[in-house]
Amino acid sequence: MRKSGTLRRQLILWLVTPLLLLWLISTVVDYDIAKRFVNLAYDRALLEVALDIGRNIKNVNQQTYVDLPDVALQMLQSRESGRLYYLVTGPDGEYISGEPQLADPPDDSSDRIRYYDEEFQGREIRVVALRVPVQPGSGKGVALIRVGERVTVRTESAGQLLLRLVLPQAVLIFFAVLAVWYGVGRGLAPLASLKREIEHRSHRDLSPLPQEQAPQEVQPLIRAMNDLLERLSLAIAAQQRFIADAAHQLRTPVAGLKTQTELALRQSQSDAAQVTLRQLQVATEHTIRLINQLLSLARAEHGVTHGYATQPLDLSALARETTTDWVPRALARDIDLGFDAPSDGARIEGDPFLIKEMLGNLLDNAVRYTQPGGQVTVRVAPQARDVILSVEDSGPGIPEAERERVFERFYRALGTGVEGCGLGLAIVREIVLRHGGRVSLEGGGDGIGTVVRVSLPRAA
Numbered sequence: 001m002r003k004s005g006t007l008r009r010q011l012i013l014w015l016v017t018p019l020l021l022l023w024l025i026s027t028v029v030d031y032d033i034a035k036r037f038v039n040l041a042y043d044r045a046l047l048e049v050a051l052d053i054g055r056n057i058k059n060v061n062q063q064t065y066v067d068l069p070d071v072a073l074q075m076l077q078s079r080e081s082g083r084l085y086y087l088v089t090g091p092d093g094e095y096i097s098g099e100p101q102l103a104d105p106p107d108d109s110s111d112r113i114r115y116y117d118e119e120f121q122g123r124e125i126r127v128v129a130l131r132v133p134v135q136p137g138s139g140k141g142v143a144l145i146r147v148g149e150r151v152t153v154r155t156e157s158a159g160q161l162l163l164r165l166v167l168p169q170a171v172l173i174f175f176a177v178l179a180v181w182y183g184v185g186r187g188l189a190p191l192a193s194l195k196r197e198i199e200h201r202s203h204r205d206l207s208p209l210p211q212e213q214a215p216q217e218v219q220p221l222i223r224a225m226n227d228l229l230e231r232l233s234l235a236i237a238a239q240q241r242f243i244a245d246a247a248h249q250l251r252t253p254v255a256g257l258k259t260q261t262e263l264a265l266r267q268s269q270s271d272a273a274q275v276t277l278r279q280l281q282v283a284t285e286h287t288i289r290l291i292n293q294l295l296s297l298a299r300a301e302h303g304v305t306h307g308y309a310t311q312p313l314d315l316s317a318l319a320r321e322t323t324t325d326w327v328p329r330a331l332a333r334d335i336d337l338g339f340d341a342p343s344d345g346a347r348i349e350g351d352p353f354l355i356k357e358m359l360g361n362l363l364d365n366a367v368r369y370t371q372p373g374g375q376v377t378v379r380v381a382p383q384a385r386d387v388i389l390s391v392e393d394s395g396p397g398i399p400e401a402e403r404e405r406v407f408e409r410f411y412r413a414l415g416t417g418v419e420g421c422g423l424g425l426a427i428v429r430e431i432v433l434r435h436g437g438r439v440s441l442e443g444g445g446d447g448i449g450t451v452v453r454v455s456l457p458r459a460a
């Protein structure tokens, strides 16, 4: 498998490799240029010295000599670029002044000025040879002046020049890499925010990902992802519609079954038949409950049969109405059903049908699982940002280990001895999430009973 490097590393590699190569070539070329210019400058300076010496050649009484003042001599021997060597010979090659060991030009061309490289005292030197007439206009022949200097000074100067040329380029490359590093980070920032968006998303949220802030290059990817999300939510909707349809289709025959069973119960005289028919009646009622719960769940999950429409609601009023509906059932089980809510300040945005459904399921649990003589209290308490709706009972409570699991579909805690399908709390959670709220289960005060606390965002 090919290891995929980061985009940043790849870009930098693609940038740095050619830049370094160019830098290398430029260094070689620059060095050549530096050497050329340094040579030119140093050759000029050598020639200047030779010309200086030439101006000081005197001819008095057929005697040719160089009349160099001591100061000038000292300067020749202690220049900042290193010591200079010189030799002056007369027209017949006779020694006049300077270092006698300084060699002759390699060939005896009669050019006025000649430069050549030599070895002197075991070191490489560069020499200029200058011919000047001993006595201008007299035709008395020419003196040969040689001035030499070690080459090391030149290489050093060329090296320094090169450094000054090449160093800024290296700095430039460094900053280019830095700029690309930073630029890629900046460019990819929208991707990081997209990643966060996907990470923090609930698996239920199949809404399209935001496309606008992403760079153009990434937009096709997001479009494809949104396309997939859309197809996925269509597929899920189709599945939920199927469940809802199936439940709906079952309703009529099961309702018929119930009517027929009740009819048979009334008509039959035999005790044995009565027992069987009663069992049949209970099973039918259980089936009807299951069908209704399935429909509720499908509705809560996608608003299939009943379009999910939010509207401003007064949660206090809605809860009061629903609780009142449950009073007869609570009385039948000898349960004291209480209600406590402020008259206003509990406004939320929601679907009244679903909120009623949710509270209905909580009340159903509280009334059914609490032993006769117990208490159930519904409370609405507005807070700064949320409205808390809680249902408290004095029933058997839910063991801590089960408090997460009871929200799963078809999960039922054992040993309650009460019939149910295990969908009630799953429906509650679905509706709460759909409204952007949270639901939690706690033990009641004094360690008895259960409190289900639902918090829903308060309407502005």
Ligand SMILES: Nc1ncnc2c1ncn2[C@@H]1O[C@H](COP(=O)(O)OP(=O)(O)OP(=O)(O)O)[C@@H](O)[C@H]1O
Residues within 6 Å of the ligand: 289, 293, 361, 364, 365, 366, 369, 370, 393, 395, 396, 397, 398, 406, 407, 411, 412, 413, 414, 416, 419, 420, 421, 422, 423, 424, 425, 426, 450
């Ligand atoms: N108020 C409560 N007191 C004690 N146990 C509870 C209470 N509410 C729920 N439970 C436990 O949680 C389990 C899941 O509850 P849920 O409402 O999801 O399903 P159910 O009541 O069994 O079936 P149904 O779909 O008919 O409501 C129940 O089986 C019960 O054991």
Ligand SMILES: [Mg+2]
Residues within 6 Å of the ligand: 361, 364, 365, 420, 423, 424, 425
């Ligand atoms: Mg229930």
